[in-house]
Amino acid sequence: MPRLSKTNPRAVALKILIRWEKGKPLLDEVLSQVLTKSVLPDERDRALVSELVNGVVRHLYYLDFILARFSEHPLEKMDPEVRNILRLGAYQLLYTRIPERVAIAESLKILSARRRGAWIRGLVNAVLHKVLENKDNLPEPPDFNEVYYLSVKYSFPEWLVKRWLQRFGREETEALLRASNERSPLVIRVNTLRVSRDSLLVYLQKDEVPTAKPCPYSPSGIVLEGFRGKISELKPYHFGWISVQDSASQLVGFLLNPKPGAKVLDACAGVGGKTTHMAELMQDKGTIWAFDLYEWRLEKLKENFQRLGLKLPKVFVGDVVEKLKELQPPFFDYILIDAPCTGTGVIRKHPDVKWARTEEDFLRVPERQLRLLEGLAPFLKKGGIMVYATCSLEPEENEQIIERFLQSHPEFMLEDPAKVLSKTCPEKVKELCVENKYLRTFPHKHGLDGFFAVRLRKV
Numbered sequence: 001m002p003r004l005s006k007t008n009p010r011a012v013a014l015k016i017l018i019r020w021e022k023g024k025p026l027l028d029e030v031l032s033q034v035l036t037k038s039v040l041p042d043e044r045d046r047a048l049v050s051e052l053v054n055g056v057v058r059h060l061y062y063l064d065f066i067l068a069r070f071s072e073h074p075l076e077k078m079d080p081e082v083r084n085i086l087r088l089g090a091y092q093l094l095y096t097r098i099p100e101r102v103a104i105a106e107s108l109k110i111l112s113a114r115r116r117g118a119w120i121r122g123l124v125n126a127v128l129h130k131v132l133e134n135k136d137n138l139p140e141p142p143d144f145n146e147v148y149y150l151s152v153k154y155s156f157p158e159w160l161v162k163r164w165l166q167r168f169g170r171e172e173t174e175a176l177l178r179a180s181n182e183r184s185p186l187v188i189r190v191n192t193l194r195v196s197r198d199s200l201l202v203y204l205q206k207d208e209v210p211t212a213k214p215c216p217y218s219p220s221g222i223v224l225e226g227f228r229g230k231i232s233e234l235k236p237y238h239f240g241w242i243s244v245q246d247s248a249s250q251l252v253g254f255l256l257n258p259k260p261g262a263k264v265l266d267a268c269a270g271v272g273g274k275t276t277h278m279a280e281l282m283q284d285k286g287t288i289w290a291f292d293l294y295e296w297r298l299e300k301l302k303e304n305f306q307r308l309g310l311k312l313p314k315v316f317v318g319d320v321v322e323k324l325k326e327l328q329p330p331f332f333d334y335i336l337i338d339a340p341c342t343g344t345g346v347i348r349k350h351p352d353v354k355w356a357r358t359e360e361d362f363l364r365v366p367e368r369q370l371r372l373l374e375g376l377a378p379f380l381k382k383g384g385i386m387v388y389a390t391c392s393l394e395p396e397e398n399e400q401i402i403e404r405f406l407q408s409h410p411e412f413m414l415e416d417p418a419k420v421l422s423k424t425c426p427e428k429v430k431e432l433c434v435e436n437k438y439l440r441t442f443p444h445k446h447g448l449d450g451f452f453a454v455r456l457r458k459v
């Protein structure tokens with residue numbers, strides 16, 4: 001019989017948290033590796049693992065603050081198994097509707113199965129009961145230090161809170177921290193080559209997701225409010241009618257808006273979220289060259305093209321700047337640079353991002369981004385369009401990079417995103433366009449992932 005660590009969702013979550021805490025690998029990757037090896041055939045158990053792991057990572061500092069108040073033993077001196085079982089227990093008690101006795105009993109069951117002694121079980125039992133007894137009157141972090149207070153209350157590293165406070169001020173920073181801790185709704189993009197958004201909406205509302213509603217910004221977007229199921233269990237997913245893509249990310253495709261028959265370069269294609277959108281916008285006519293550093297991502301990209309019934313693009317593994325020098329490609333009509341970035345705009349989806357970043361990233365990452373802009377600019381046709389996008393909120397990766405690029409490239413000019421987007425998207429999209437130059441979305445202002453994008457024309 002498989003061991004508890006493979007069959008019990010809380011034990012699987014514990015294993016993931018211990019592994020994540022040790023080396024801070026990408027949480028999604030550890031989650032999928034451990035889930036693949038686990039024996040959890042029920043989809044609800046797998047969803048519980050994901051909910052517990054993401055929840056603990058999202059509220060890490062606050063959970064530790066609360067636990068430290070109720071434990072006589074310093075958390076940092078506990079072994080990782082005990083520390084993380086306490087975090088898991090406290091998360092269930094404070095943030096979920098799991099019955100309290102189940103949350104505590106299951107924590108103790110795991111410790112027993114792992115042959116932890118009576119002393120450890122007693123400690124965990126006592127601390128979790130104290131959390132439960134004080135649930136309606138939990139201690140607050142001291143507020144004489146604004147940075148420390150916000151950092152603990154919303155579980156963000158102090159350096160990032162300080163950075164946002166300097167830029168946005170107290171009220172807006174608090175709104176951003178709060179919004180970044182919320183779970184984002186699931187948004188899908190309709191493959192309009194197969195089905196119209198209106199008819200798919202009718203189908204979903206009637207049959208599979210009664211709460212489905214049109215996205216107010218993207219003409220192809222449907223928001224599956226409150227949907228907690230697995231997307232691959234929806235029939236339209238199997239028919240190739242939909243892809244999962246946040247509304248802000250969909251707008252990047254509409255900003256480039258490649259025409260049918262065009263030659264397009266997707267420099268950082270990943271698993272093809274935007275590549276497939278471009279193919280749909282081009283009515284599957286034309287040529288797309290898709291690059292990424294990782295083969296496994298491009299394999300997924302191909303699967304996505306196949307599922308959506310789209311013609312496969314030309315796919316290349318490796319550094320796009322170096323590869324293009326070897327390949328001597330044609331000049332492109334359109335280039336998309338969906339640049340690697342710090343990801344501070346998508347913390348609500350990837351809570352580990354806040355713990356993985358350091359201040360040095362804001363020196364290192366922009367240089368990679370500028371290298372991509374500089375390296376790809378020569379491959380764009382005169383009159384062609386290049387869109388640069390990130391899911392970061394930080395000016396160093398966004399406005400400042402574009403200014404630096406434009407200073408040494410007078411042959412490029414910025415186009416007003418509002419003018420381009422209003423041709424295909426609802427009027428409301430203009431709210432997201434600023435200074436006639438930038439498309440900028442924020443979780444706390446628009447309820448969207450934080451994205452930045454510009455449209456550059458080579459003149």
Ligand SMILES: C[S@@+](CC[C@H](N)C(=O)[O-])C[C@H]1O[C@@H](n2cnc3c(N)ncnc32)[C@H](O)[C@@H]1O
Pocket residue numbers: 267268269270271272273274275291292293294297318319320321338339340341
């Ligand atoms: C923001 S993600 C792209 C997401 C993707 N466009 C989508 O919509 O699904 C950035 C991607 O760029 C890739 N990347 C980073 N540097 C690169 C380079 N020099 N050449 C090619 N790909 C690169 C990364 O592997 C990563 O998959």
